Amino acid sequence: MNIVLIGAGNVATHLALALQKAGHKIVQVYSITKESAQQLAKKVSSDFTTEVNQISRKTDIYIVALKDKGLGDFVKQFEAKRKIIVHTSGSVPMSIFNNQSSIKFGVFYPLQTFSKNQTIKFNDIPVCIEASDTKTENTLLKLASSVSKNVYLINSEQRKLLHIAAIFVNNFGNHLYTIAEDILQKENLPFEILKPLIEETFHKIKKYSPSEMQTGPAIRGDKEVMQHHLDYLSCSPLYQKIYKLLSDSITKNKEVKMLNLKDP
C-alpha cells in the first residue's frame, strides 16, 4: 500500500520502518518540526512536508501517529476525503473522525512502548484494529497482518480498557523498578542485582495467571514482616504509602478469591 505518515515521533518511526520492511511504500512524512520530518523521511526514502496543505493525495491511507492533543488539532485541519485515515492512539475513540468527510476511517493501535534508540521486533507487537466499515476493516487487518502476527479486532471501549491495563503493567511497572532502584541506592547496592528476579517475575506469567503466582508477605498474611518494612520506609512517606496500598490490595484480592471459592 501507499502510505502517508502523519507524525515523526517514536510510534511513527517504528511503524514506518516496519511497514517499509513489509513491502509497503511510505509516500510522505508530515511533521510540524522540519528536522523530525526530514529525519524519518530519510530513513524510509520518502518525501516529507511540514505544511498540512502540502500533504500528498497520492496515497491509500493516512496513518496519524501524533500525541493525543496533536491528533485532535490535526483532525480539525485536515480532510482525508476519499482515502482511509486512521490514528494510532490507545486512548482516543474512533469517533474523533466522525466529522471527517471521509467515511473510511479507523484505528491502528500498536500496543507497545516505543523508545527512540530501542530496536524492537514489530512482528510480536499486538496491533489493535477498529474500522468504520467492513471493507476498511479488511484493509486494515491485511495491513496489520503484514507487519505483525498478533492482530486483534478491538472496539473503542475495549481499547480504553486495554490502555488503562497497559498503564498498570508498563508505566506503573516501570515506576516500581524506579522505586526499587532508588531504595537500593541508599545502601549503594546496584540495581543489576534485581534483574534476574524481574525477569523471573515475567517468565512465571508466561505459563500461569499472575493471580496464581502471587508470593510475598502480603499474600502470606505475614503482618510482622510488613510492619517491619513499613517502619523501615518511614523515611519516605510516599513509598510507605505505596507499600501499604499495594499490600492491602494483594490481601483483598486473596480474600475475594477465597470468598469465591466458598460460593456454592
Added chain:
Amino acid sequence: MNIVLIGAGNVATHLALALQKAGHKIVQVYSITKESAQQLAKKVSSDFTTEVNQISRKTDIYIVALKDKGLGDFVKQFEAKRKIIVHTSGSVPMSIFNNQSSIKFGVFYPLQTFSKNQTIKFNDIPVCIEASDTKTENTLLKLASSVSKNVYLINSEQRKLLHIAAIFVNNFGNHLYTIAEDILQKENLPFEILKPLIEETFHKIKKYSPSEMQTGPAIRGDKEVMQHHLDYLSCSPLYQKIYKLLSDSITKNKEVKMLNLKDP
C-alpha cells in the same frame, strides 16, 4: 561439601538440586512434614528425618531454608555446635544465630522467587552472602560461586533493603499484572495481549535506568487522560486509588529530578 538441608519447601528444593548438580553431597533433609522431607530426599538421593534430635552431625554446613517464623523456632531447638549454620532469608538478620554455640554462621540468600513447578537456571540467581568471620565468609563465597555466577557480599542492613526492593519489583509487580488481567476480563480481553508490552518493559531496563525509561500520561503531565482513566476506574475505588497514588509518585519523581537538574 557435605550439606544438611533444613526445610523442604521451594527454596530448599531448588537449592538442593543446584548444590547436588555442582558436585556437593546432600547428606540429609530435615522437615517437620514427613512427606516433604521424603520427597526432596528422594530427588537428591539423601537421607531424611522429621526429628530435630536426629539431624546428622556428619556435615560441613547446615542450610536452614525455612519460613521466617519456622527459622526462629528451629534456632531455639538446634545447636550447630562446631559446624557452619546459615539461613536463606531476606528479612532475618544474621544475629539470629548469636545465641548459638557455633561461632561459624552466616546467611546464604538466593534473591529469587521460587515456585514448585517452575524450573530455574540457578546460575543466574544472585546469591547474597554474609558471615560471622572471614574464614566462614570464604567458605560461603566458594559454595555460592559453585552454584551461581552472581555472588554478592551483603550485610544484614543491606539485605533488609534488598528484600524491600525485591517486594516492590516482584510482589507488587506481579500484583499489577493481576490488576491488569482483572481489568481486561471486564471486556473479555485476553491477558495474552499485554505480554509483549510486559516483556519490553523489562527489556528496556536491561540497558537503561528505569527512571530514564518512564513513559505514559503521568510523566507527560497529561491530566486530561489521567482524569479520564480515574473516572473510568470509579467502579473500583481500590484500583482508582492505586492509579492515583502511582501517578502522583511518577509526577513527584519527575519534579525531584528536575529540581536536581536545577541545582548548581
